[in-house]
Amino acid sequence: MPATMIGTSVALRLRMSAQDAHYGGQLVDGARILSLFGDAATELLIRLDGDEGLFRAYESVEFLAPVFAGDYIEVTAELLALGNTSRKMRFEARKVIGGVRFNFGSDAFDAPSAADVLADPIVVARAIGTCVVPQALQRRPRELYLPGLPPGPAPATSAIVTPPEDAAGSDVILTAAIVGAELTRARTPHLPLTAQDVADEAARCREAGASIIHLHVRDDEGRNTQSAERYAEVIAAIRRRCDCIIEPSTGGAVGMSFDERVAPLSCAPEMATLNCGTINFGDDVFVNSRADIRRIAARIRAVSAVPELECYEAGHVDEAMALAAEGAIAEPLHFQFVLGVKGAIAAREDVVHYLRSLVPSGATWGVAALGRWQQPMTELAIRLGGNARVGLEDNIFLTKGVLAEGSAPLVARAAAYARSVGREPADPARARKLLQLAAR
Numbered sequence: 001m002p003a004t005m006i007g008t009s010v011a012l013r014l015r016m017s018a019q020d021a022h023y024g025g026q027l028v029d030g031a032r033i034l035s036l037f038g039d040a041a042t043e044l045l046i047r048l049d050g051d052e053g054l055f056r057a058y059e060s061v062e063f064l065a066p067v068f069a070g071d072y073i074e075v076t077a078e079l080l081a082l083g084n085t086s087r088k089m090r091f092e093a094r095k096v097i098g099g100v101r102f103n104f105g106s107d108a109f110d111a112p113s114a115a116d117v118l119a120d121p122i123v124v125a126r127a128i129g130t131c132v133v134p135q136a137l138q139r140r141p142r143e144l145y146l147p148g149l150p151p152g153p154a155p156a157t158s159a160i161v162t163p164p165e166d167a168a169g170s171d172v173i174l175t176a177a178i179v180g181a182e183l184t185r186a187r188t189p190h191l192p193l194t195a196q197d198v199a200d201e202a203a204r205c206r207e208a209g210a211s212i213i214h215l216h217v218r219d220d221e222g223r224n225t226q227s228a229e230r231y232a233e234v235i236a237a238i239r240r241r242c243d244c245i246i247e248p249s250t251g252g253a254v255g256m257s258f259d260e261r262v263a264p265l266s267c268a269p270e271m272a273t274l275n276c277g278t279i280n281f282g283d284d285v286f287v288n289s290r291a292d293i294r295r296i297a298a299r300i301r302a303v304s305a306v307p308e309l310e311c312y313e314a315g316h317v318d319e320a321m322a323l324a325a326e327g328a329i330a331e332p333l334h335f336q337f338v339l340g341v342k343g344a345i346a347a348r349e350d351v352v353h354y355l356r357s358l359v360p361s362g363a364t365w366g367v368a369a370l371g372r373w374q375q376p377m378t379e380l381a382i383r384l385g386g387n388a389r390v391g392l393e394d395n396i397f398l399t400k401g402v403l404a405e406g407s408a409p410l411v412a413r414a415a416a417y418a419r420s421v422g423r424e425p426a427d428p429a430r431a432r433k434l435l436q437l438a439a440r
């Protein structure tokens with residue numbers, strides 16, 4: 001079976017009935033969701049192999065939110081990896097419609113039949129599992145569902161087949177944002193502060209699969225600084241430890257002056273961030289006036305660095321295109337969609353699809369999502385053929401309530417995911433080629 005089948009997915013949507021409710025309060029038991037995963041897996045196997053196959057094992061199962069009778073549940077199964085007989089799949093169950101239940105504390109009267117379409121579907125369960133189809137039973141021509149070939153039998157009710165993405169086989173560029181400007185040791189003891197600690201962390205991230213280090217630096221008291229001298233010291237320390245592309249921040253921290261923000265460019269880095277618009281940044285305002293964006297772009301060009309276009313809103317993509325049209329930045333463009341800043345665009349699947357649709361051909365794009373959205377948005381970007389940024393700057397947790405012991409474990413997880421869907425993390429040399437850094 002060709003590796004291009006990786007990413008093929010099916011979906012089922014159905015309503016939980018009163019018979020599905022097992023516990024008090026009309027609660028549906030987790031086994032019911034697992035049986036839906038089984039049905040989705042079976043459909044995927046039939047489509048891929050012409051055989052129902054067998055479920056061999058679950059590697060992980062998470063139940064994340066309650067399901068009640070009356071809820072509409074959408075289940076997806078997606079092919080992650082292929083062996084001779086094994087088919088590894090990722091499952092997700094989302095509540096897309098839910099009854100208005102237990103409206104405690106509200107004076108509003110809701111009839112028992114009241115229900116809402118959820119603007120943001122709730123993920124109720126996730127799993128990774130492996131099925132097998134013995135070779136003797138594999139009877140479907142693999143090409144059947146590839147674009148341009150006969151579609152095969154009509155899908156079951158409500159089923160969809162997603163054509164495999166073209167990402168499989170392409171390398172993914174992983175960026176590690178290892179320091180940040182706002183993070184403090186009070187929030188995580190794993191934040192590197194000294195030049196040596198930052199360099200050690202960069203080397204660990206390189207080892208784990210990162211090819212770019214997005215860099216902020218700290219002064220002797222651990223406070224964020226844009227000091228050119230401190231950047232030079234930290235960059236030299238990183239250079240002694242690894243060959244990563246180093247991308248200093250020209251965003252700095254909220255409230256910094258133009259001169260402070262561009263100071264790290266005196267280190268003549270290969271890349272530097274270029275923030276493409278003003279946003280509310282939590283309770284602050286991160287100001288990037290159109291004039292300043294152009295002044296920073298000019299400074300980046302003056303040192304022959306390549307800008308990474310930080311877009312926190314859809315309009316920032318348009319601003320980046322305007323910069324290219326004006327000649328303020330050169331193609332190919334490299335977009336970073338920073339998602340989930342409070343006050344800017346959210347970290348949602350539809351947002352990624354939309355922003356990606358704006359990217360002109362020849363450009364690269366990646367996602368840097370904040371907090372608990374870092375992992376799912378990273379994995380989505382990887383599946384869709386994009387790049388990803390992970391690290392403590394954006395998210396300090398490995399899983400809920402468990403601090404990541406630095407950025408390297410977050411890089412390692414993203415790299416493992418990339419490999420599981422057929423994408424290899426690019427090493428720095430490969431990333432330089434993909435980003436055409438040397439061509440500048």
Ligand code: KMH
Pocket residue numbers: 181182248249250251252253254273274275281286310
């Ligand atoms: N610290 C944020 C206000 C960048 O590095 O260019 C800006 C930031 C973006 O982190």
Ligand code: ZN
Pocket residue numbers: 177180181214216249251393
């Ligand atoms: Zn930053």
